[in-house]
Amino acid sequence: MTRRIQFAAIAAVFLTGSVALAKDSGEGLVTGDPGLKSAGALAFGPNGILFIGDSQGSALVAIDTGDQSPGPVGGTFQIEGIDGKIAGALGVKPRDLLINDLAVNPISGKAYLSVSRGRGPDAAPVLVRADRSGKVEIVALEKIPFAKVELANPPDPNAKQMGQSLRTDAITDIAYLDGKLYVARLSNEEFSSKFLMIPFPFKKSADEASVEIYHGSHGRLETKSPIRTFVPFEIKGESYLMAAYTCTPLVKVPVAALKPGSHVKGTTIAELGNRNRPLDMITYTKGGKTYLLLANSSRGVMKVETEDADKLAPITSRVPDKQGLTYETIGGLKGVVQLDKLGDNQALILTQAADGAFNLQSIDLP
Amino acid sequence: MLNAQKRSCQNIRYRPIGRRSIVGLVAILAALSGTHPGASIARGGEPKVVFVVDRDKPGRVVVELSGLDRDSVDRLKSADLDFDAWRRILRVTLVSDDTPVDSAIVGGYTLVKDVVRFTPRYPLAQGSSYRAVFHAEAIPGANRSGETPTVAVDYRVASRDPKPRPRVVAVYPSNDLVPENLLKLYVHFSAPMSQGRIYKHVKLIDDAGKRIDSPFLELGEELWNGDGTRLTLLFDPGRIKRGLRPREEDGPILVEGKTYTFIIDANTDDQYGEPIAVEFRKTFKAGPPDGDQPDPARWIFKAPKFATREALAIEFSEPLDRSLLERCLRIEGGSRGGVAGLIEIPSGEKRWMFYPAEPWRRGEYTIRIEGKLEDLAGNSVDRPFEIDREEPEDDTATAKTKMLKFIVK
Numbered sequence: 001m002t003r004r005i006q007f008a009a010i011a012a013v014f015l016t017g018s019v020a021l022a023k024d025s026g027e028g029l030v031t032g033d034p035g036l037k038s039a040g041a042l043a044f045g046p047n048g049i050l051f052i053g054d055s056q057g058s059a060l061v062a063i064d065t066g067d068q069s070p071g072p073v074g075g076t077f078q079i080e081g082i083d084g085k086i087a088g089a090l091g092v093k094p095r096d097l098l099i100n101d102l103a104v105n106p107i108s109g110k111a112y113l114s115v116s117r118g119r120g121p122d123a124a125p126v127l128v129r130a131d132r133s134g135k136v137e138i139v140a141l142e143k144i145p146f147a148k149v150e151l152a153n154p155p156d157p158n159a160k161q162m163g164q165s166l167r168t169d170a171i172t173d174i175a176y177l178d179g180k181l182y183v184a185r186l187s188n189e190e191f192s193s194k195f196l197m198i199p200f201p202f203k204k205s206a207d208e209a210s211v212e213i214y215h216g217s218h219g220r221l222e223t224k225s226p227i228r229t230f231v232p233f234e235i236k237g238e239s240y241l242m243a244a245y246t247c248t249p250l251v252k253v254p255v256a257a258l259k260p261g262s263h264v265k266g267t268t269i270a271e272l273g274n275r276n277r278p279l280d281m282i283t284y285t286k287g288g289k290t291y292l293l294l295a296n297s298s299r300g301v302m303k304v305e306t307e308d309a310d311k312l313a314p315i316t317s318r319v320p321d322k323q324g325l326t327y328e329t330i331g332g333l334k335g336v337v338q339l340d341k342l343g344d345n346q347a348l349i350l351t352q353a354a355d356g357a358f359n360l361q362s363i364d365l366p
Numbered sequence: 367m368l369n370a371q372k373r374s375c376q377n378i379r380y381r382p383i384g385r386r387s388i389v390g391l392v393a394i395l396a397a398l399s400g401t402h403p404g405a406s407i408a409r410g411g412e413p414k415v416v417f418v419v420d421r422d423k424p425g426r427v428v429v430e431l432s433g434l435d436r437d438s439v440d441r442l443k444s445a446d447l448d449f450d451a452w453r454r455i456l457r458v459t460l461v462s463d464d465t466p467v468d469s470a471i472v473g474g475y476t477l478v479k480d481v482v483r484f485t486p487r488y489p490l491a492q493g494s495s496y497r498a499v500f501h502a503e504a505i506p507g508a509n510r511s512g513e514t515p516t517v518a519v520d521y522r523v524a525s526r527d528p529k530p531r532p533r534v535v536a537v538y539p540s541n542d543l544v545p546e547n548l549l550k551l552y553v554h555f556s557a558p559m560s561q562g563r564i565y566k567h568v569k570l571i572d573d574a575g576k577r578i579d580s581p582f583l584e585l586g587e588e589l590w591n592g593d594g595t596r597l598t599l600l601f602d603p604g605r606i607k608r609g610l611r612p613r614e615e616d617g618p619i620l621v622e623g624k625t626y627t628f629i630i631d632a633n634t635d636d637q638y639g640e641p642i643a644v645e646f647r648k649t650f651k652a653g654p655p656d657g658d659q660p661d662p663a664r665w666i667f668k669a670p671k672f673a674t675r676e677a678l679a680i681e682f683s684e685p686l687d688r689s690l691l692e693r694c695l696r697i698e699g700g701s702r703g704g705v706a707g708l709i710e711i712p713s714g715e716k717r718w719m720f721y722p723a724e725p726w727r728r729g730e731y732t733i734r735i736e737g738k739l740e741d742l743a744g745n746s747v748d749r750p751f752e753i754d755r756e757e758p759e760d761d762t763a764t765a766k767t768k769m770l771k772f773i774v775k
Contacts, residue, residue, distance in 0.1 A: 040587055055587060088469025091460050092491050096639065098562040100586065117488055119560040120637025121594030124488055138472045138487070166591040166689060188589035188598040189689045190738045190746065191549055225603050228585070246583055246603055277584060297584070 027062065028201035029145035034061045036141065039114035039125035042103035045176040045200060050103065050112060052127070053171030053183070057150075060174065060181060062200060064145035067129070071109035073343050077132045077362035082113075082350075084357065085136045086128050090117045098123070099358060102280075102338035102350050111340075111348055111360060112139070130360060149202045151185070169194065176200065177232040177239060177255065184227040184243075195227060197258060233283035233290060235306065242292060242306070244278035250294075250304070270304060270327065282341045284365050293347060293365070294327075295336040301349075302327045303366050330366050415456070415498050417521035420485065427490050427523070429498045431456050431482040438505050439480045445506040447475070454504040456484055461495040461520065471496070492638070493525035532557035532636045534646040537628065538688035539742050540713045542649065545656035546620040547606050549744035549751070551599040551628065552689055558594035558637040567634040568599060573625040581605075581619045594637060598689075606744075607752060620652035656743040659750050660686060662735050662770055669772040670726050677710070678720040678772075680733065685715040687740040694736035697722070700729050726774045733770040 027049060034052075041053035048068045052061045079085070087094040098116040105112065111130045116123035127139040151169070169185045176182070185194040230243035232255070239255040243266070253266040277297035283306065284291055292304040304327040337358075338350035346362045353359060414433040420426040434442075445451070452475040459466040473486040490496055500517040502508060536554040553568075565588075570578040582599045589598035601620075605613045620626060630646040666681040678697065688711060697705040697720055710719040737748035744751040747768060 056592065084467070085469050088460055088467040089472050090488055091458075091471040091486055091496065092488075092494070093460070093462055096491065116562070118491075118637075119562055119635075119639065121558045121561070121590070121592065122637070123561070136469075165693065166596050167693070168590070168592055170585065170587040170589060172585065172587065186585065186587075186589070188591065188596075189687070190740060191600065191603075191744045191751075192738070192746075225607070246585075246600075279586070 027064070028147045029062070029064055030147070031143060031145050033142045034063060034144065034146040034148055036061060036125040038116065038123070039127060040100045041171050041174045042101040042112055042114050043174045043176050043181070044103055044105055044112075045181070048105060048107055049176075049200075050105070050127075051174055051176060051181055051200075052114060053101075053174050054125070055168065055171045056121075058169065059148055059150045060171070060183065060198065062147045062202065063127075063141070065105065065112070065129075065139070066145075067105050067108045067110055069108055071107075072132060073109070074345065075132060075362075077109075077111070077342060077346075077348055077360070079130055079134055079136065079360040081357045082130065082136060082360045086113070086115055086126075086138075089136065089138055090115075090124075090126060092117060094357070099338075099350065102340055102348065102360075104340040104342050104348050106341070109342055111342075113350075147202050149198060151183075151196070172227065173229045175230060175232050175241070177241075182230070182232070182241065184230060186226040186246075192226070195258075197260075228278055229280055231281050231283055231292070233292070233306065235290065242281065242283065244281065244294065250278075250292075269306075279337055280339050282339055282347060284341060284344070284347075286365060291365075293330075293339065295339050295349070301330040301333040301336050301339070303330055333363070413500055413502065413517050415500050415517045415519040417496070417498065417519065425489070426485075427521070428486070429456065429458050429484040429519075431484075431498075431500050431517075432480065434480060434482070438502070438508070439477070441505055441507045442477055442482070447506070449475070451504075451506075452484075454501060456482055456498060456500050458484055458486065458496060458498045461497050466497045466499075490521075490523045492523050495520060495522040497521075526638060529557075531640065531643045532559060533642060533644060534630055537646075537648050539685055539715055540688075541685055541715070543651050543653045544620070545654065545741075545743045546618060546622045546652040547655040547657075547743040547751070548620060548652070549601055549603070549606065549740075549742065550687065551601075553597040553599065553630065555595050555597070555636075555642075559590070559597070560635040560637055560639060561588050561590055561594060564588050564597060564634070567631045569629050569631070570619070571627050571629065573627075578619060578626070579616070622652050622654055625649060625651045656684065656741060656745065657750060657752065658741075659745045660684065660739060660741045660747050662733075662747065662768070665770065667733075667770070667772065669731075669774050670722075672728055672774050673725045675722055675725050678722075678733075680718045680720075682716050682718070684741055687742065688715050690736075690739050691715065691718055694739035695720075696734045696736075698732040698734055699727065700731070702727075705731070728774055730771055730773050733772070735768045735770070737768055 035057070036052065036054050037057035038054050039052050040055050043051045045051055045062065048065045049062050050065050052063065054061055083094045083097055083099060087097040090097065096118055098119060100114040100116060103112050104110070109132065113128040113130065115126040115128055117126050118124060127141060128136060129139050130136045167187065167189050169187050172184045172186050174181060174183050179199060181198045181200050183196040183198060185196065187194070225245045227243045228246045230241050232239060232241055234240070241253045241255060243251045243253060245251060249268045250270040251266045252269050253264060257264040279295045279297060281292055281294040284293065290306045292306050294302045294304060296302065333349065335351040335353060336349045337352055339347050342348040342362050345365055347365055348360065348362050351359050351361065412433050413431060415429065415431050417427050417429055420428045449472070453470040456475070458471045458473070459469065460471065471486050473484055476483050498519045502516065532555045534553060535556050538552040565582065565584045568582060570581045572578060581601055583602050590596065605616060605619050607613060627647050627649045632643050632645045633641045635641050661683065664683040667679060670676045670678050691711050692709060695718055697707065699705045705722055706724070707720050707722040710721065711717070712719065735747055738746050740746045
C-alpha cells in the first residue's frame with residue numbers, strides 16, 4: 001500500500017431529514033419501532049447509543065440500548081457456536097442465519113451483533129446481545145428509544161416505467177466521533193466512493209456532508225474506489241480516519257479537513273499487500289503508542305504501528321511489500337471476520353471455524 | 367399424511383423429567399395452511415400442549431398450554447414471570463436432526479382464560495420441526511417432590527410447495543467481447559436468491575479451464591437489488607487499477623485476447639436455500655482496455671417524426687452500463703418537462719430506444735444525461751475510472767456534454 005489518496009467533494013447530498021424527534025430527550029429519541037428493514041454495520045456512540053446501518057431501508061438508526069452499567073474488565077469472554085445459539089433462539093438452523101457486524105458497548109463491555117434471520121430478501125433484521133457470562137439474548141426492537149435518518153437515494157426518473165428501481169446502496173461501515181456519524185456506502189450500480197458525515201443527534205434539516213473519496217496509486221492515478229472499512233483514531237491530539245479501500249490501500253484522512261464541499265487529500269500510509277481483503281479494524285494504545293489491528297482475508301490479523309503516520313511521507317512510488325507503516329501478523333488468529341475493542345486491553349473477535357461455526361472470544365491486545 | 371405422522375412419531379426422542387416422565391406425547395405433522403394443525407393425545411383433565419394457528423394472524427402458529435389445575439393457574443397469575451422463567455415452564459425449541467437444540471425460541475408468553483400462550487417472535491420456518499415441552503415443576507411454588515407431569519409435543523411446518531428452480535435469465539454486459547478492464551457484471555435471476563454466501567458460487571475460468579484466483583471483490587454485504595433477483599459483481603478494482611500491489615503482483619484479471627467463462631454453480635441457492643440445480647455459463651473474450659469516458663457528443667440519433675410514436679434511437683459509440691442506462695437518460699420536452707415513455711435497451715447495450723407514451727409534438731426536446739452514466743470499464747460521463755494527474759491535458763476530470771437536443775418538425 002504505497003500510494004497517495006485524495007478526497008474530492010461532490011455536491012450531491014442524499015440525505016433527508018430525520019424521522020423521529022422528541023422534545024424530552026437530549027439525543028432526539030422517541031420510543032417505538034424503528035422499522036428496520038435490515039441490520040448491518042454497527043457502531044456505538046455516547047451513552048449506550050448504538051447506531052445501526054440499514055442498507056435495505058436506506059437509513060441509519062440510533063437506538064438507546066439502556067446498557068450503561070459498567071461491566072467486568074478483563075477475564076475471558078468466550079461463546080462458542082454463537083451462531084447456533086442465536087439461530088436456535090430465532091427458531092432457524094444456523095445456515096439460515098447471517099451475522100453481519102459486531103460492536104462492543106464501551107461502557108458495559110457487552111457485545112452486540114447485527115444478524116439476518118433468513119437469507120432471502122425478506123430476511124428479518126435482528127439485534128443480539130451477548131456478555132461475558134455466556135448469555136445470548138435477542139434485543140427487542142419493537143419498543144425502544146430510537147432516532148432515524150433516512151438516506152435518500154438519488155432519483156431514478158425511469159423507475160416508474162421500468163418498474164421498481166433496482167438500485168441500492170450498501171452501508172459498508174459506520175463510525176461515531178465527536179458528535180458525528182461517519183458512513184461509507186457502496187452502490188450496486190455506479191462505482192464511486194460515498195462518504196457521509198451526519199451530525200448526531202440527528203437534525204431535521206440536513207446539514208450532512210457527502211464526500212466522494214478518491215485515492216491514487218503511484219501518486220498520480222486517482223480513482224474513485226469505495227471504502228470498505230474505516231476507524232477513527234488520534235495522532236498527537238488530532239483526529240483521523242483510517243480507511244481501508246476496496247482495492248487494499250490503507251489511507252489516513254484528517255477529520256478536520258472533512259467539510260461539506262471541501263476537497264480533501266488523504267494519504268496512503270500503507271499498502272497491505274496482495275489479495276488482502278480488509279474486513280474490520282480497531283485502534284488502540286499500548287505503551288504510549290497507537291496501533292491499528294486489522295482483520296483481513298488473507299493474512300489473518302495484522303498489527304500496524306501508526307505512531308509514524310504523521311511523519312511518513314505519502315507513499316508515492318512502487319515499493320516493496322512492507323514500505324510505509326510497519327506491521328506484523330498476529331499468529332494463531334485464524335478466520336477472524338469481525339473485531340472490536342473490549343476495554344483498554346482486550347479485543348473481542350468473531351471467528352469462523354473450519355466447520356463453519358462462529359465463535360466469539362476475547363483476546364489480549366498484542 | 368398418515369405415513370408422515372407415523373414417521374414423525376418414531377423419530378421423537380424425549381428425556382424424562384421428574385419421577386413420572388411423560389404424561390402426554392404428541393407428534394403433529396400439519397401444514398401451516400391446515401384448518402387445525404394442533405391436536406393432542408393427552409388424557410382429559412391433564413395438561414395439554416398444542417401448536418395452533420393464531421386466530422388473529424392466519425398463517426402464524428402459536429403454542430398453547432391448557433388443562434392446568436386451578437392451583438397452577440393461580441400461581442402463574444400471581445407470579446411476575448420474565449421470559450427466562452416462562453421458557454422453563456413452556457419451552458419451545460427447533461428440532462434439528464431429531465434433537466431439540468439448546469436455545470429456546472424467543473417470543474411472548476401470555477396467560478388468558480387459564481391458557482398459556484406462546485407466540486414466537488418470528489414465524490416458524492417452513493420445512494422445520496419444533497418441539498414444545500411443558501415442565502410442570504417449573505411453575506413457581508410447584509411441589510417438586512411430587513409427580514411432575516411433563517408434556518412434549520412435536521410439530522413440523524410443511525415445506526413450501528415445490529416451485530420451479532430459479533435460473534439465470536441474463537448477465538450484463540451481454541456482449542461476448544468486453545474491455546479487459548471490465549468493472550462489473552450484473553446477474554439477473556428469475557426469482558429471489560439467498561444472500562451472504564454468493565461468492566462461493568461464482569467463478570471465472572480461463573480458456574484452459576483454470577480458475578482465476580479471486581477475480582471479484584468480496585464484500586461483507588453483497589450487492590443485491592431490493593428483491594434479491596439481481597446481483598452486482600465488481601471485478602477486484604485493485605487488479606484493474608494501474609500501480610496497485612494486487613495488479614503489480616498478479617496482473618490484471620482479464621487479459622486482452624484471452625477467452626474466459628463466467629460460471630454460477632448449480633449449488634447457488636435461492637431464497638429458500640434450494641439450489642438452482644443447473645449451472646450457468648457465459649463465455650466472453652477480453653478486448654483492449656477502455657480508458658475513455660463515454661462522450662455523448664459522439665452519440666448518433668435523429669429526431670423522430672412529428673405526430674408519431676416512433677422510437678427515438680440513440681446509438682452509442684461503445685456499450686454502456688446496462689443498469690445505469692435504465693436511469694441516467696431522460697427525455698424532456700421543453701417547458702412540458704419529462705416525457706413519459708418506455709425504454710428499451712437492445713442486447714449489446716450500444717443502443718437506447720425511447721418509445722413516447724404520447725405522439726411527438728413539434729418543438730425542441732432535450733436528452734438529459736446523468737454524469738454518473740458509465741461504460742463497461744467504470745469510466746463515467748463525469749470522469750474516467752482513473753485520472754492521471756501527471757497528464758492533465760489528456761485525461762482530466764472535465765465533465766462531458768450532459769445535454770443533447772433534437773427538434774421534432
